[in-house]
Amino acid sequence: MKLFVDIIPLFVAVPMAGAFLIALVARKIKWLPALITNIITIGLVFVSFFAVKLINIHKVLVYDVGAWKPPMGIGMVLDGFTVFMLTTVNLAAFFVAIYSINYVERFTSKWKFYTLFLFMIAGANGVVITGDIFNLFVFLEIASIASCSLIAFGTEKHDLEAAFKYAVMSGVGSLFILLSIVLLYSYTSTLNMADISNVLAQKDPNNIILMISALLIMGFGLKAGLVPFHGCLPDAYTSAPAPVSAMLAGAITKSLGLYAIFRIFYNVIGMNQALSSIFMFFGALSMIVGVILAIGQWDFKRLLAYHSISQMGYIVMGIGLGTPLGILGGLFHLFNHSVFKTLLFLNSGSIEYATGKRDLQKMGGLSEQMPVTSGTCLAASMAISGIPPFNGFWSKFIIIIAAVQAGRYGYAFLAVLASILTLASFTKVMKYAFFGKLKDGANSVKEAPFLIKLSMTSLAVICITGGILLAPGVYEHFLKEAVDVILEGTKYSSVVLQAVLK
């Protein structure tokens, strides 16, 4: 067993080493940064799959950084929820990396892009895998700063403006998170998450916990882009290069925002009714406000950005319900959203690559010129709108059933309403971008290059077949492990502390 524990730090160490390697060595050779990045991302995907297998056997694994035993030293914890997130993040990163090979051709200094990209992955993986709350903050900052620079990568006027907004808002979020970590540390005298949970369980309820909760929800809400903390997100997603938007929507906001929020509230502080209703309220608010804003947009990427907010709302509502079914639905939707929203952003990038346009009103009739983009975009649109048998249908259905099962009929209705409006806005996308008559001067438009097509097609296949994850035999190995970890609540501390002793 000790043999395999050593794979845990790889999730952080490998991308980080890759980043430095590119910055130091590979900057002079044109093709090397892309190659290194792709080798690393494909490796991480395989290690993630291996970690899934590992968790099926061991349930929890703890790695002691520098051989210092937690709670004194920093621990890295691998459990069901963690491998679930790692798989989601690294799968998205893998497809985005393939896509980037062709897409990034248009930028100068590609090696900077790949360096920052790998830092982003390292940060996202680090947040997920660490068992130490201050360590979590450090990785959070790595990912935030990397993504902030990537948003500004185009260095046009609006890119810089968006990056500035993102920097400020994300900085505010980090500050509030740091403040709450400080408060938590002063109250419990420990930084290890399992240990914090242990200490909190022995103390009486105190108002300081409520204060910390409020600050944490706001801080991570900013990172996840929940309404009303979403202000900078649409600008950021719109200005960033398509692969970066795809990473932000598919991996970064999820691990930085959602993973952290639910890990801390379910496993460390402990969930209660008031928190649950707050999560559901914010979830429903994001869901409705996001989709209503999205439907009026004409900029393809901005429309997708608002949909991202709306879909985040579904996830938060589902997990916030706190019932096993709700958590399952929320987590499954998290995975599905990562797949189809990555795909949609890649589609938008592919259109921008081929035509140079983002405005839906200026597109039209592209389905003949770009059959692969059009087909994959249709699959992703159906998935996000919850049309059977695409993957989004299953997760939305579980969330709706869970809400009804918990007696929350109003929330179930809002989920249905948001689903209808999502469908409406994606039929709008299909109509204006792909159907209808070809616009003048668009006859010379060509389909995007091979690697872009490959990446989009593979993601579309996952969109269509994603429902398999619920099938008996597959479900137990992947989703159930993650659901179980969230459901075990604050028992997390004893589970982890026991694993440390082994």
Place this chain on the structure above:
Amino acid sequence: MLKQEFFKFDKLSVFVAIFIIFFTAVVLLYSSGFMRRRKNLIFYYLYLILTSISALGAVFSENLLLFMVFWGFLGVLLYLLIGFGDKDRTSSTAKKTFIIVGGSDAIMLLGLALVWRISGSLQMSQLSITLDTRIAILAYLCLAIGAFAKAGVMPFHTWVPDTAEDAPVPVAAFLPASLDKLLGIYFLARITLYMFKMDLAMNMILMAIGSFTIVAAVMMALIQHDLKRLLGYHAVSQVGYMVLGIGTGNPVGIAGGLFHMLNNAIYKSCLFLSGGAVEKKAGTTDLENLGGFAKYMPITFITFLIASFAISGIPPFNGFVSKWMIYQGIIETGKNGGYSWILWLVAAMFGSALTLASFMKLIHSVFLGQPSAKQKISDLKYQETVPTMWIPAVILASLCVIFGVFAYSIPLKMFIFPSLKENVSFYGVWNAGLATVLILAGIILGLIIYFIGTIARTRDSDAFIGGEVLEKNPDMRVSGTEFYDTIKDAGILKIFYRLAERKVFDIYNIGTRITFGFSGVLRSIHNGVLPSYLAWCLLGLLFLFYKLFR
């Protein structure tokens, strides 16, 4: 969950499935003539076959969730199939259709969740829910909305006329006219007869919706001036009869509703296919520019005529039999007391009369009358269509006759009665055989008199108006489009027609306006100013403090 049954074959689903296969075959045959020389035909046929398979999957599903998967996928296929139309508005129509159909599917999903909450099972045959709680009623309504949107019952009907007008004819004949009717009414029957125990109030609601649909849609049909759009409104109107029949809640009425579903699918697809033949030849479906086609396309004319008689409920065609059964069902509900049945009966009969009126206009404008000036008579293309296009119409038209004349011995005995739980008893048996003989005798007698009279007294002559040859004076032509325009200006109807033409009653337009209203408000707050975004964060934080420390 895996161990439970996924599929189930009972009489009702087998009956519907047989006709799904039948219509698929007919439409495939027709498409091979109609869709020739179009692009991406491989996808067209792929989608058609997939539609057929999904429809079969849906009717045989025993598990509601499985049913939902097939049902929802049909919406996608409809969306893609409409996309094969070549009009300018096609993509908008496809969008609108998919939003209404897919949106109602989402509502159905809520219904599914509610059903699960109530009974803990999604197996159709295990469900027997009484409508005594608010949740149960809500669940029924949610599921019914899905069925209504698919079948095109008001107020979820607005996609049907649009699709009929803008989709390729075989698609219009296949989905909105036949398959979606079969499925929608099948599901309505399934939930109404098997899964829920209906009560009087809910039956009353169904009957009210049905009656309203019949009359309102046929009134709209009267004033249309596009062949396919007019047929589309009739497709909506006819669904009203089926809902009305099922809503009566007694065996005769339900059998009539199901039989009408079958009959409607037959004659409505026949009408669409014949209309499509005209469109293919004339290149237009605008009634203003059509006329006099009976001379050039006799087979199409006859099939269209038979189907028109059937839809108007003229004996001995099939539409009459099923309408007659529905009327009996309505009268039967009178036994429960109350006088509302008179209203439903009047609405059904009035709708039938208006249907006849509207088809008189249609037949005059398309097949009789004078050719429009825009048609070049001498053109060689004005002749009967290719066999692959008229054979399906002939098959359907002969079914209209057979199912009418031999209604009891063939369709009712073989398909309809076995699919019901209870025995059907008629109290006003209509003897189709005798009536047919009498009608035939009447027609033959009429022909004899006509020929004797002709031989004896008259001579042929050219049409003569004011000393001019009619064909050379297009102004003298009566196209028939304006037959009923007077009702547009009649009293209170005028207001309704005005509003309807501005699409005020269109659920899609209402939804769009509300959504974009909200969207506009929200967008105006998103001004891109960083401090205001930060201020929202602060407000959110205050809210959190309030909720947590309360």
